[in-house]
Amino acid sequence: MQQHRALILRSNRFLGSALVDRGLVSVGDLEAANEKFMDAIQASELKRASILNTLLFELKALEETKFLEHLVEEEGLGLIDLSHVDLRSLRPHNVDLSLCWVTSTIPFDKVENTYMVASCYSLSAPVLRCWEELLDGRVIWYGTSTTSMTRALERIEEIHEAEDAASAEEETSN
Amino acid sequence: MPYSVLILDDDVDFNSLLTDIFEQANYIVTSLTDPLEAVEVFQDTQYDLVVTDHKMPEMTGVEFMKRIKKIRPQVPVIMVSGYLENDTIRELISEGIGGVFLKPLNIFSLLERTIELIEEAKKLENTPQGEDGMLEVESDMDAKLGFAFRSFPCKTGISTAFAERLYSLRNFKSTLSLIGEKGMHYRSICDDIRGFYESDAEHFVYLSNGSFDRAQVLSLIEEAKKQGAERITCVLLELEKMSKEQKKLAAALPKRDGDFSEVDLPLRTIFCVNGDLDSLFDEGLIDENLYILMGTAEVRVPPLRECSVDVGVMAQQLVVEVVREKGLNEIPRFEKSSRDLFRQHKWEGNYEELRRTIRKIMDSDPGDVLALSVVKSVMQVTKAASPRALFESYLSSHQVDLVRAAAVLFGGERPKVASFYATDTNAVAAKMQ
Numbered sequence: 001m002q003q004h005r006a007l008i009l010r011s012n013r014f015l016g017s018a019l020v021d022r023g024l025v026s027v028g029d030l031e032a033a034n035e036k037f038m039d040a041i042q043a044s045e046l047k048r049a050s051i052l053n054t055l056l057f058e059l060k061a062l063e064e065t066k067f068l069e070h071l072v073e074e075e076g077l078g079l080i081d082l083s084h085v086d087l088r089s090l091r092p093h094n095v096d097l098s099l100c101w102v103t104s105t106i107p108f109d110k111v112e113n114t115y116m117v118a119s120c121y122s123l124s125a126p127v128l129r130c131w132e133e134l135l136d137g138r139v140i141w142y143g144t145s146t147t148s149m150t151r152a153l154e155r156i157e158e159i160h161e162a163e164d165a166a167s168a169e170e171e172t173s174n
Numbered sequence: 175m176p177y178s179v180l181i182l183d184d185d186v187d188f189n190s191l192l193t194d195i196f197e198q199a200n201y202i203v204t205s206l207t208d209p210l211e212a213v214e215v216f217q218d219t220q221y222d223l224v225v226t227d228h229k230m231p232e233m234t235g236v237e238f239m240k241r242i243k244k245i246r247p248q249v250p251v252i253m254v255s256g257y258l259e260n261d262t263i264r265e266l267i268s269e270g271i272g273g274v275f276l277k278p279l280n281i282f283s284l285l286e287r288t289i290e291l292i293e294e295a296k297k298l299e300n301t302p303q304g305e306d307g308m309l310e311v312e313s314d315m316d317a318k319l320g321f322a323f324r325s326f327p328c329k330t331g332i333s334t335a336f337a338e339r340l341y342s343l344r345n346f347k348s349t350l351s352l353i354g355e356k357g358m359h360y361r362s363i364c365d366d367i368r369g370f371y372e373s374d375a376e377h378f379v380y381l382s383n384g385s386f387d388r389a390q391v392l393s394l395i396e397e398a399k400k401q402g403a404e405r406i407t408c409v410l411l412e413l414e415k416m417s418k419e420q421k422k423l424a425a426a427l428p429k430r431d432g433d434f435s436e437v438d439l440p441l442r443t444i445f446c447v448n449g450d451l452d453s454l455f456d457e458g459l460i461d462e463n464l465y466i467l468m469g470t471a472e473v474r475v476p477p478l479r480e481c482s483v484d485v486g487v488m489a490q491q492l493v494v495e496v497v498r499e500k501g502l503n504e505i506p507r508f509e510k511s512s513r514d515l516f517r518q519h520k521w522e523g524n525y526e527e528l529r530r531t532i533r534k535i536m537d538s539d540p541g542d543v544l545a546l547s548v549v550k551s552v553m554q555v556t557k558a559a560s561p562r563a564l565f566e567s568y569l570s571s572h573q574v575d576l577v578r579a580a581a582v583l584f585g586g587e588r589p590k591v592a593s594f595y596a597t598d599t600n601a602v603a604a605k606m607q
Binding site: 010012017034035037 | 343346347348349429451452455462463465466467469470471472
């Protein structure tokens with residue numbers, strides 16, 4: 001995850017500014033979230049370094065339903081519950097799972113040349129830019145809840161582990 | 175048909191003198207001493223020009239002018255006063271004053287300016303959208319801004335949005351970042367932010383890489399406390415040029431960490447940087463801590479090229495500044511073509527470049543009208559200026575900072591500062607103000 005340190009800083013800074021600009025959180029709350037975020041960064045606990053999670057769950061300065069409503073009504077995004085999606089391995093698309101964790105983003109489907117991508121950080125320009133550069137094709141963005149995202153990422157981790165186990169077994173049997 | 179003039183001055187003797195002057199020059203004069211009455215009369219009568227005093231008991235000349243400009247903005251106004259603060263003159267210019275005359279009065283110049291303004295106004299009346307098609311937009315902008323803002327005249331949407339954003343963030347809790355380009359006038363912008371608060375207990379201290387260290391900050395905080403500060407805002411100018419150690423201090427300041435843990439007053443910091451945060455971070459000019467800290471509340475300062483209509487007014491304000499410094503009686507005005515040139519120029523060096531240019535123009539004794547030929551030649555010379563000339567210009571535009579820095583070094587003893595600069599204490603006091 002260390003390789004994504006700069007992206008983590010950048011994506012969280014932009015998300016924080018976007019939330020303030022859209023009147024979803026106050027500057028004071030963002031200052032408090034930034035402090036906790038920097039504590040996590042300096043302790044190299046990068047999985048914990050999320051301004052969004054801090055605002056939602058630690059500071060309770062933002063209600064997730066309000067945030068999702070904003071994505072739909074003001075930003076024109078569709079919402080997706082990833083628990084109803086048949087998730088598959090990300091390896092064929094050359095996607096690093098740690099990048100998904102640090103940006104709270106998953107490409108969950110592909111139709112012809114178009115990727116469907118769910119993200120909790122869709123208000124953060126560096127996250128959009130990073131994924132649109134990485135995925136070779138058109139991207140349709142969806143919003144999702146943090147719980148849905150975490151569970152989906154854990155399921156993909158399990159899928160990757162199962163793949164690893166299967167290939168290890170195959171090597172042993174050969 | 176003779177033109178009609180409204181004269182407002184609460185000093186009966188001076189009012190009657192002005193009335194005589196204008197009547198002798200064949201104007202139809204209404205002379206009044208009460209500003210409230212004058213507003214009512216102005217509402218009901220068509221005048222070609224208004225002459226007003228500034229210091230009056232019911233309302234100031236600036237307030238009076240704002241009131242009548244709302245009724246009929248096209249009527250030119252001249253102010254005649256014994257003494258005017260620099261800020262008042264700037265405000266007058268941004269409100270669209272036609273002329274400022276300080277007592278003792280040069281009658282001939284006053285009458286000359288009067289006829290010039292009336293004829294200009296008549297010409298504009300016959301041009302549906304105004305001389306440059308901008309007048310309606312400009313007066314709309316004036317009416318929109320409900321607070322004082324001097325660093326940008328806010329004649330464009332971009333500068334108005336900038337001023338409004340700063341105003342909306344005036345109660346920032348601990349940090350605010352002004353992100354601009356080289357040559358921006360951060361100090362004036364921060365003076366505007368200071369002006370958003372009415373309380374005398376709000377203190378702003380200005381620090382740059384030459385004056386920012388722990389001892390200096392603590393001494394300025396102590397000094398501000400003695401003067402009754404209840405909250406201190408530290409303005410860090412050109413943060414990107416500071417040393418690593420200074421940047422560490424900069425990050426500690428708003429949190430009152432480390433060296434500042436014993437400060438018992440609320441501290442806030444305004445970071446002023448040239449260059450966007452991402453580039454500064456990528457270039458290693460700010461660390462992770464500052465990158466996040468500065469990103470909490472950031473405001474982009476518009477470069478001059480994006481608010482070209484403002485540049486003409488800023489240039490005129492700078493002329494007034496020089497006029498005050500040199501103790502001249504009259505304020506030269508730009509020809510329309512000169513103003514157009516100013517608006518078209520790119521101003522890569524932003525406000526500092528504009529300031530340098532105006533000083534050069536004023537140093538060339540240009541007379542009452544700043545003609546295009548003079549402006550053009552100075553702009554060409556400025557472009558090719560020698561390093562020495564640029565350094566001299568830098569020193570000249572940072573006089574206040576340098577005097578203040580010396581005052582800190584000498585523990586606030588003005589005679590010592592005066593002796594250091596081989597000048598007198600009055601000159602030092604004037605700069606300190």
